[in-house]
Amino acid sequence: MHQVIELERVAKRYDSADTPALGPLTLSVARGEALAVTGPSGSGKSTLLNLVAGLDKPTDGAVIVAGRRIDQLSQHALATFRRAHIGMAFQFFNLLDDLTVCDNIQLPAQLTGTRRRDSASRAGELMEMLGIQKHARAYPGRLSGGERQRVGVARALINRPELLLADEPTGALDTASGHDVRDLLMDLHRGGQTIVLVTHDLSLAETVASRTIHLIDGHLARDTHAQASRRACSAPAR
Amino acid sequence: MQTVVIAIATMMAVASAVVAGSLMVAAAAPFDHAFAKQRGAHLTAQFDPARVSTAELAATRKLDGVTASAGPYSSTSFRPVDQTGFRLPTMTLVGRSGADSAVDRVEMKSGRWVQEPGEIVLSTSFEGPGTEIGSILKSTSGTASAPALKVVGFALSTSKTADSWATPAQVEAVASQGHSVTYQMLYRFDSAATKHQILADRMQLDSVTGSAALLGTRSWLDTKREADQGAAATVPFVMAFGVLGIVMSVITVSSVISGAVGVGLRRIGILKALGFTPREIVRAYVAQAMVPAVTGIILGVLMGNVLAVPMLADAESV
Numbered sequence: 292m293h294q295v296i297e298l299e300r301v302a303k304r305y306d307s308a309d310t311p312a313l314g315p316l317t318l319s320v321a322r323g324e325a326l327a328v329t330g331p332s333g334s335g336k337s338t339l340l341n342l343v344a345g346l347d348k349p350t351d352g353a354v355i356v357a358g359r360r361i362d363q364l365s366q367h368a369l370a371t372f373r374r375a376h377i378g379m380a381f382q383f384f385n386l387l388d389d390l391t392v393c394d395n396i397q398l399p400a401q402l403t404g405t406r407r408r409d410s411a412s413r414a415g416e417l418m419e420m421l422g423i424q425k426h427a428r429a430y431p432g433r434l435s436g437g438e439r440q441r442v443g444v445a446r447a448l449i450n451r452p453e454l455l456l457a458d459e460p461t462g463a464l465d466t467a468s469g470h471d472v473r474d475l476l477m478d479l480h481r482g483g484q485t486i487v488l489v490t491h492d493l494s495l496a497e498t499v500a501s502r503t504i505h506l507i508d509g510h511l512a513r514d515t516h517a518q519a520s521r522r523a524c525s526a527p528a529r
Numbered sequence: 530m531q532t533v534v535i536a537i538a539t540m541m542a543v544a545s546a547v548v549a550g551s552l553m554v555a556a557a558a559p560f561d562h563a564f565a566k567q568r569g570a571h572l573t574a575q576f577d578p579a580r581v582s583t584a585e586l587a588a589t590r591k592l593d594g595v596t597a598s599a600g601p602y603s604s605t606s607f608r609p610v611d612q613t614g615f616r617l618p619t620m621t622l623v624g625r626s627g628a629d630s631a632v633d634r635v636e637m638k639s640g641r642w643v644q645e646p647g648e649i650v651l652s653t654s655f656e657g658p659g660t661e662i663g664s665i666l667k668s669t670s671g672t673a674s675a676p677a678l679k680v681v682g683f684a685l686s687t688s689k690t691a692d693s694w695a696t697p698a699q700v701e702a703v704a705s706q707g708h709s710v711t712y713q714m715l716y717r718f719d720s721a722a723t724k725h726q727i728l729a730d731r732m733q734l735d736s737v738t739g740s741a742a743l744l745g746t747r748s749w750l751d752t753k754r755e756a757d758q759g760a761a762a763t764v765p766f767v768m769a770f771g772v773l774g775i776v777m778s779v780i781t782v783s784s785v786i787s788g789a790v791g792v793g794l795r796r797i798g799i800l801k802a803l804g805f806t807p808r809e810i811v812r813a814y815v816a817q818a819m820v821p822a823v824t825g826i827i828l829g830v831l832m833g834n835v836l837a838v839p840m841l842a843d844a845e846s847v
């Protein structure tokens with residue numbers, strides 16, 4: 292099976308700290324998987340996501356995403372890699388307040404040089420699918436949290452990335468909006484989108500994810516995938 | 530919106546910093562500032578016309594170390610009375626056909642320079658009730674033919690080379706009433722920073738004209754000392770306000786900039802996550818914050834200078 296993410300003994304130590312914030316950690320994520328990353332605050336979840344996104348570099352080990360080793364790329368090469376292969380959604384949406392919903396969504400497409408007409412029709416498609424087309428000309432400040440998060444996800448998906456990364460996408464939403472986003476992520480997973488979802492919310496992880504890993508102090512404390520395969524392997528022996 | 534706020538805030542802050550700064554510079558050394566502007570005389574020398582030749586005076590202008598010179602101007606002293614009969618103090622009167630000169634560019638504060646005999650320009654320190662433009666002064670050497678002098682202007686000489694000015698012919702006429710005429714020469718030297726250097730410069734003049742011909746000299750250092758004593762009382766206040774103005778504008782600018790950078794940093798993070806290259810981020814950021822900030826700084830400097838000029842003009846005449 293094709294691996295979208297392969298981490299080989301990856302460790303990240305921040306300048307000031309004496310123990311690594313993450314790892315060493317070996318992990319692969321297959322195409323079409325929806326991986327939930329859970330763990331207490333400070334356990335290294337965001338650090339893991341930033342390494343996969345190429346926003347940060349590991350102190351040790353290799354990070355391979357979409358078949359490409361990214362931990363040694365230049366900032367410029369990383370940026371062009373990221374815009375083409377990775378979409379990111381954030382807890383606080385990170386929309387640009389001075390651009391309309393439609394322009395926010397199309398921004399990454401402009402970076403890859405997609406023609407305006409094509410990116411507009413793709414944005415229209417996504418807004419339709421996420422139920423935000425009536426807000427296309429509005430500015431993000433006027434939208435509810437749930438609507439903003441859908442804009443954020445639409446922006447993350449505009450370039451049809453191999454990998455969707457989401458850091459606490461429901462963290463700033465009320466229960467109802469949180470459920471909307473949960474349903475959206477489930478739909479995307481069903482459609483074959485590879486997803487890495489960082490969350491505190493175990494029920495969100497359970498409903499959306501095909502696999503969950505639990506981090507404690509930067510180490511892999513539990514991996515449902517590993518448990519499942521161990522169970523699968525050991526079952527016939529019983 | 531934010532763009533405009535950044536531009537205006539930096540503009541105001543920079544403008545007030547420039548005003549405060551130049552006020553401080555001027556207040557710290559009001560004399561030096563005005564002296565440099567007027568190309569003041571480092572040494573004002575009086576020569577005895579009977580003992581010095583025009584050639585000798587011309588030779589003093591070519592001495593080593595003399596960077597500029599003016600004169601000879603005929604000069605005398607007289608004691609005028611005004612229309613009400615009030616006796617003014619004894620004044621030096623120097624004959625100069627114009628205010629401008631290579632040394633000691635006398636600055637008109639009101640009125641105009643003398644154009645014909647019968648007119649006089651007074652130093653601003655004599656301005657007051659009874660002596661205004663249009664007032665008539667009379668020399669008090671008694672006789673009925675004492676020339677009447679009409680005040681046509683007030684002027685400021687930072688080097689205090691004279692109390693009043695008239696046409697050269699008028700000076701001769703006043704002197705003929707029983708005052709002696711001397712020749713005034715004004716010099717600037719390349720080294721005139723200390724008493725010692727001034728003394729050396731003076732000795733050079735002596736050596737050309739003979740010490741009997743050189744009746745007296747006045748060093749700019751003495752004039753400066755007197756001027757600085759006068760200004761000393763106000764300096765701490767102006768300084769305090771200047772420092773305050775600068776501190777406040779530094780705080781304003783830095784908080785506006787750090788606010789912009791804070792907003793900018795968030796934006797940079799977003800753009801980076803979307804796949805903007807560092808170069809693309811710089812380009813986007815420049816448009817966002819740097820253009821208005823730089824515009825504000827440029828406008829502020831211009832505005833500060835425009836505001837500072839009239840304020841300093843007032844400060845200098847004090």
Ligand SMILES: Nc1ncnc2c1ncn2[C@@H]1O[C@H](COP(=O)(O)OP(=O)(O)OP(=O)(O)O)[C@@H](O)[C@H]1O
Nearest residue numbers: 305306307312330331332333334335336337338339
């Ligand atoms: N830029 C940084 N510089 C220094 N230390 C950092 C930095 N970012 C994270 N850390 C540290 O690394 C550790 C892991 O942080 P990380 O943000 O990955 O945790 P997290 O699991 O995402 O926590 P949360 O659930 O609160 O978001 C923490 O101890 C944190 O203080």
Ligand SMILES: [Mg+2]
Nearest residue numbers: 336337338458
């Ligand atoms: Mg985090």
